[in-house]
Every structure is written in structure tokens, then in C-alpha cells.
Amino acid sequence: MKKGFIIVLVLLCVIKLSGQTVKISDFGFDTSDSTQYIYDAILSKNDTIIFDKQPTQWVTGPLIFKQLKNKVLVFEKGVLLCAKEGDFIKTTDALLEFRNSHNITILGNAATLQMNKKEYTNGEWRHCISLRGCTLIRIDNLILKDSGGDGIYIAGSVKGGFSENIQIENVISDNNKRQGMSIISAKDVVIRNSIFKNTKGTLPGAGLDIEPNSKQDRIQGIYFYDCTFINNDHAGIVLALHNLEGTSIPVEISFFNCLIEDNHDENNKYVASELIFNAHKTNPVKGMVTFEDCLVKDSQWGLFYSRKTTEAYKVLFKNCAAIDICKAGTYSPIYLEVPDYFKGSYKLGGYEFDKLTMKVESRVPYLVIRGSTLPTLKNVSNISGEITIIGTPVPKIDYIKYDESNNVNVNINVIQK
Template sequence: MRLKVDILRSMKKLLYEVFPTSIKNLLFYIILFLFPYVSIGQGVKVSSYGFNTTDTKPSIYKAIRTNDTIIIDKQHSEWLVSPLTFRGLENKTIIFENDVVLRAKPGAYTSTSDCLMKFVDCKNIAIIGNGALLTMNKEEYIDGEWRMGLSFMGCSNVSLSNLTISSSGGDGIYIDGYKEMLYSENIRIDSIISTNNKRQGISIISAKDVWVKNSVFTKTKGTLPEAGLDIEPDKETDVIINVNFDHCSFTNNNHSGIVLGLDNLTDKSKPVSINFTNCYLSMNHDISNRYPKAEIIVSSNPFNPVKGKVSFNNIIVDGSKWGLIYSRKPSKAYHVSFNNLSARNICQQEDDMSVIYLEVPDYFKSSGPLGGFSFNNTYVKFDTKSSFFTIRGSSMGTLNGVKNIKGHITIENPNLKEFIEYIKYNPNKNVDFEVNYTLKN
């Protein structure tokens, strides 16, 4: 530890000698923030604490608790572990060697909340995968939905890279707050494959400043919702602020690729900000799943929804049995923009499957108007005989209108029945519904 302090002092002295006063303090604090991720020396191999083919949990615990840089090294067999929970860790770098497999010990995860690796109230944690596999035994977990692969609760400054997380009894990755720490913060995820997990590929409950890049969320199946990504706060005080997905794919999940389940946030919550850039979706949702059928689900509280902005930029949807978007979001909720979206070969399942389906927020209480969407440079190709938009009201007349939907859409479909279909709703209630389209046969 003395070595680290000396290095920091030397860096600070150099900065003060070289850089002007206006930026030297900023540069030092950037270095101070990044420094926990820099390993000094070669680190300590976990096997030096013993390798037990029955359960290596004690060795991993001791190595991580007593060292700053820990290497889970390649052995002649897999690392079998009982549930690993770390509380209050700070300034740790965990490195997996190439081809390492960390596997949940069969029969050891008896509690429904047991996770392969759970981090609670931890700071400055870097997990470097080098292509390692972290895997559980999904077929064993008949009950519950909380046996996560990697869980981060009330954590800050976490870096996770180059791992495959598979076969959990819950989510591949779970991000939430913990007690007085209402959210996890500054989470960076890069080059992760989350596959064959039971509940979600990744769930974000409460978080600020999240960057997920170059990652794959696929083949989620086992218990509802079964989405690739589910952003779903539990309570009004949760936050979803500056959450970003860049160059990620969501494919072959048993529910939608992306679910924005923001129903528990209200107009008293902090506004949301979510961005998807250069992402890919394909063949999400299975007919066995009872939730709405679409590649992207957008929802909010029907009466007092949270404000904010969500953007989808340079998105490709290539192949789907179902529609593109399903929503019951009121127009006064957060605004959703689609910029440079291309969807091809969707709505394959049957005729009368709409590309965009908007449904009354509440069938029995006056609600709405629906809306708050913009479409800029959107292209959709499909062949089935259906409408592009469906707007569904209720026989009780509880839909108070459709409002603030704008943009231009290019449609390639020789069998398009009509652009907008209204069901149990009078379109005379529309306000600022200004979507133009170009039809290419």
C-alpha cells in the first residue's frame, strides 16, 4: 500500500510542475479515480491459498479480502464455489486467466437469493474476465428468480469486462441500490455475453451513470419476464439516470429484447435518461410468454408517470415474429425518440400484427392521452397484411386521446392494409399526431 501512496505523490508533483493551475487539480482527481483499476505488480494467485475441487469459496474469499489485485488462475478443473457475497470491498482488481470456468457448486444454492457473486456496498471494483466463463446450474433452481450471476447493490465505480455469464437462476447481471445508497453508480460493462439465464439477461433497478458496451444478451428463458434487458425500478425513489447501451445485441430471448418497465416511477421521481446507440435486436419473444409481443416494450405509470428522455439511435431490428413497439405510455411521461431505426422482416407470425401497438393505459379509469414518441428516419419492411399503427381504446371510453407523436416513416410492404387502425377509440381526440409516411411496394 505504501508503494501506491508514493506513486500518487509522485504523479501529483509531476502534474503541478508541468500543467497550468486551471487543469492540474482536475487531472489529478481523474488519476485518483482511475488508480484503483491499475494493478501494481503481478497480483496474487488464488491457488496460492489452496485449490479444492469440492469448494474453492474459502480460498477466493481470503485472497480477495487480503489483497488488492487477485488472479483467479487456470487450474486442471473448474473452480466450484458456494455463494460468494462481498460487503464493503474497496479498491479491488479481480483478474480471471484465460479459459477459467467459475461454476456454482451443485446443490449449494439453497436460498433463492444466493448469487454466484454478489457485491454489496462496494467501491472501486474492477473485474477483468479475459474470456472466462461464470456459470450456474439453471435446471437445478426450480424455485425463485433471484439467484443472479453477478449482483451489484449500492456499489460505485465498478468495471466489468470480457466475461460470459450463463445459466443463472435469475439475471445474468443485476444492478440496484442498497439501503441508504439508493442506487449503484458509475458502472461500466464491456464485452459481456449474458446467455441462458432464467429471468433476464440484465436487470437495472436503480442506477446512475451506467455504460454497457459491445455486449450480448441472449436466450433468456425460465421465469417471467424473460427479457434481454429489463429496466424496472421497484419504487418511486429509485433512479434511472444516464443509462447507456452502445453496440449491444438482444436476441432470441423468450420475451422482448428491451423492456422499459418504468411503472413504479412517478412524477415525483427524478427524470429518467436512457440511451441506446448502434444496437441490434432479432427474434425476441416466444408465443409461450404471456406478456405483450414486441421487440421493444415501453411502459410507465398510467396516471402520474415519470418525466425524462429515452433515445434509440441507429438501431437495427432484423427478423421478428412480432411487432416492433408495444406501449401503454401516456404522452406526459418521458419522451421516446427513434432516430435512424431500420426494422426488416418483422411481424412474421400472422396477418393483423401491427408494427406499433399503443394501448389504453387503464381500461377502467380515465387515462391518457397516449403518446410522446418521435420517429426520425425510420424504415420498416414487412410483408403481412396488417396496419402499421394500432391505437386501442376501451369500450368504457377511458382513453383520453393520442398526443405528441411525430416524424416520418418509410414503409416497404405490398400488403399494407392501412396506416393507422383505431379500435374503440375516436381519432377526433388526436392532438399533434403528425406522422407522415412513404409507402414503397
């Protein structure tokens, strides 16, 4: 009996030791470069690693972890993790990158991950946090700023691969070079209470860019709750889904109670709009994109611009508002353009407005349909719902190089106030 009791005690001690918490400073701290100490701590047998507060910031080179599993990284309040100057030589060097990793939790406590954007004059991939082919990742309460790429980048690790079960909460992505966030290939991603702002440095410059690289990628179960996209060089949200095709897995993207405000600088060469929807011209991906209880406000430009066809994914606006938009008077709130001016035969449409309210600051048509001289716009179809217009816009649809008699199932109830 005593022997069995001793064995149990030994096993309990082993289990306890295998689940230890450790501070990175236990491995060392160097004001000029703590890269090796950080690696040693995270790759140790400890499952919880603490970035503990030091008199000065933590300085590191690129941190890349492959097949890391079952780790909790905790940043103490006030910690600043900085990219070492001159150390991010490769254009693909990220501050914190995980490849094919599983069950990783990052608890930020409002700590800051900061890179040196002015230093990165070439490339667009030096991200603050990069997730490639990862599963079961949680990131909470971090400030990500001044990267040479994106605040957060989510993709697969191989062609057709994807990251899965990602939760991101209370993150501020500020002053990054390319995007506040990019999603290339992912399934079951939830982003809550996060802010994507002040993106500028290289094109596109959006707050959020969802842009698969190939038709094998997937954009499935992507949900944004209570997020803000503000003051970005390009649009607040870009859905660049042109590389997905009809055989791709249908997209599912939703935004709930999100704010999109004052995006797109007039010097950005891309089309000006708060939201951008695109798809493959001839063989687009199917699926559903939903904006529910969302607000677009204080914009020089329109609500959205799109060249997607009717056959592509459907876009639903439910209980949404666009307030004080179109201040520049150059774009209408809704602008649909034929995908190709010179060849092909296209149908534009696939939108539903379940109570959309727009307060427009210039006398422009509320909707523009732009066809082509040849003509390549066959018809406009499957656009329906109710739009309430407040202010001075012209409550009509402006058809350019297109005969509206070709419309199919275009039924919009416009209420002028």
C-alpha cells in the first residue's frame, strides 16, 4: 500500500513539473537583443511563458516557431516587445510567426508589439503576427504597430492549406504598412472588439483585406463582431476574392455591429470606397457575405464599389446605415461596374438591402451602374430591398452605357426623407 502511494505522489509531481510557468528573464535579458532568451523560454518544456516587465523594452530579432504546441504566452501589463533595428533583413521576416502550430494562446494585457516601419523600404510581408497553417489559436489584448506588412496575417502553410479555429479579441492594429489584417486562407475565425487603423505605406493599404492566393484556398466561417476600421489609406474592408472560383468552397463572411469610418486617402491609386467587393470575372466563387447592424460614417466616398457578377457570392446589408458619406461628390453611395469593357458578357448584381439607411452629403445618384460601349454588360439582376435616403442625393439609378430595360429582378424600394 505504501509503495503504491509513493508512486502516485511521484506521478503527481511529474505532472506538476511538466506544466510549469516561467518568466523569460529567468533565461536572460539583454537590453540590446533578447532573441535567444525568448527562444529558449518558449521552446522549453514549460507550458506558460511570461514576458515579464523590465526597466526597458524587450528587443528581438525575427521569432519563428514551427510545429509549436500547447503554449500560453503571457505579456505582463506595460511590456513593449520591439523589433531589433537592422535585424529584419528578409522581406518575409515577421516579429512573431507561427507555422503549423497548435493550441497557442497569447494573452497581451495591452502590451505592444512594435516594429520599425520606416526601416522597411522594400517588401510588404514583415508582419507583426503571422499565422501559417495553424489551428486553435487565441490572441487577446495586444497592440500591433509599425510593421513592414500586416498587423495580423492568417494563411495556410502550403498551397490549398488553411488556418483553423482562430480567436482574436481586443487587438489594436495601428500604422502598419500594408494591411491592418490580411486573411488568405482560413476556416472558423472570430475577431471581436478590435480596431484596424492608420494603415499606410504600400498598396493596398486597407484596414482588412481578405484575399486568397489560389482557388484551393478557403474563406469559411469568418466573423467580425464589434470591430472598427478607421482612417486607412485604402478602403476599410476589401473582399478581393478574384482568385477563388466556382469550384472553390463557398465563402462565408459576416460583420456584426462594426464601424467603418473615414477610409481611403485621395492619393491612393485604387478605387475610392469604404467597402470593396470583387470576384473572378467568369467563374466566381459562391457563398454569402453579411453586414448586420453595421455603420459606415464620415466618408468622402461611397458605401461600396463592386465589379462582382450576379453569379458570385451574395451580399446582404441588414439594418445598416451609411451616414455623412460621399462628401467629395465624385462617387455615388453604391457603384457597380462591369468587370471587363472589351470582351465577355456579364451580369452585375447579387445584393439585398434589408433596411439600409443612407445620409448622403452631395447630389449624386444613390446607385450607379456602369456598362461599356461594346457592350459587355448583359444585364443587372437580383438586387432587392429597401433603402432610406436622407439628405440631398438624387433618388435614382444612373445607368451608364447600359439599357435598364435589360434589368432582371431589380426591385429596390427607395424612401426619401
